[in-house]
Amino acid sequence: SAVISQKPSRDICQRGTSLTIQCQVDSQVTMMFWYRQQPGQSLTLIATANQGSEATYESGFVIDKFPISRPNLTFSTLTVSNMSPEDSSIYLCSVVIMTSGRTDTQYFGPGTRLTVL
Amino acid sequence: GESVGLHLPTLSVQEGDNSIINCAYSNSASDYFIWYKQESGKGPQFIIDIRSNMDKRQGQRVTVLLNKTVKHLSLQIAATQPGDSAVYFCPVPRTNAGKSTFGDGTTLTVKP
Numbered sequence: 001s002a003v004i005s006q007k008p009s010r011d012i013c014q015r016g017t018s019l020t021i022q023c024q025v026d027s028q029v030t031m032m033f034w035y036r037q038q039p040g041q042s043l044t045l046i047a048t049a050n051q052g053s054e055a056t057y058e059s060g061f062v063i064d065k066f067p068i069s070r071p072n073l074t075f076s077t078l079t080v081s082n083m084s085p086e087d088s089s090i091y092l093c094s095v096v097i098m099t100s101g102r103t104d105t106q107y108f109g110p111g112t113r114l115t116v117l
Numbered sequence: 118g119e120s121v122g123l124h125l126p127t128l129s130v131q132e133g134d135n136s137i138i139n140c141a142y143s144n145s146a147s148d149y150f151i152w153y154k155q156e157s158g159k160g161p162q163f164i165i166d167i168r169s170n171m172d173k174r175q176g177q178r179v180t181v182l183l184n185k186t187v188k189h190l191s192l193q194i195a196a197t198q199p200g201d202s203a204v205y206f207c208p209v210p211r212t213n214a215g216k217s218t219f220g221d222g223t224t225l226t227v228k229p
Contacts, residue, residue, distance in 0.1 A: 001163070004160075041221075042206070042219040042220060042221045042222055043161070043206075043208075043219040044219075045217075090160075092160050092161075104149075105151065105163065105166065106151065106163075106208075106217060107163060108153075108160035108161045108162070109160050110159055110160045111158075111159065111160045113158070
């Protein structure tokens with residue numbers, strides 16, 4: 001398994017500002033993802049964070065709004081830019097680890113709870 | 118595309134009873150399944166997994182059953198405890214590992 005930490009764990013931000021969320025993993029991982037979970041909803045994949053290249057965004061998410069960095073195999077950041085109340089969500093970092101039996105298992109960080117006023 | 122459906126959005130059980138949470142999937146090519154538990158204010162936590170060459174796998178107090186014929190998964194929790202109260206997900210993996218499709222989950226409430 002993997003130990004994933006996120007900073008901050010929660011924040012309350014003003015409309016129009018930006019927040020950068022950090023994700024740190026205790027081992028080198030190839031695949032790292034960012035998800036959003038709006039209140040009472042399921043998880044939605046925002047993007048795949050690629051090490052050494054631009055992130056791959058899912059439909060409905062764009063780099064200008066959610067810039068992502070992945071400088072190495074243990075760390076990534078997600079920025080939520082020009083925030084509005086609709087961005088109030090839990091943002092989750094996720095990694096895939098190759099487990100025994102050559103199975104890829106997905107693990108999640110504790111999440112960052114963002115409230116935009 | 119894939120779809121994930123949980124039969125019941127909510128399930129309420131008495132402490133000590135057994136719980137069964139069901140999940141249906143549509144992609145017959147799926148060969149690996151994971152159940153996650155998400156407690157309030159936390160990220161999803163891996164509970165148990167099963168590969169498509171198995172039809173049953175047991176963990177501590179949890180059992181996952183897989184019926185590939187009808188594309189159905191179930192998670193059984195024995196002697197349910199208040200700490201089992203959470204939302205349970207059975208995402209269906211897409212072709213790339215990790216890019217799972219999450220359904221709405223089943224909210225399990227355990228009554229004392």
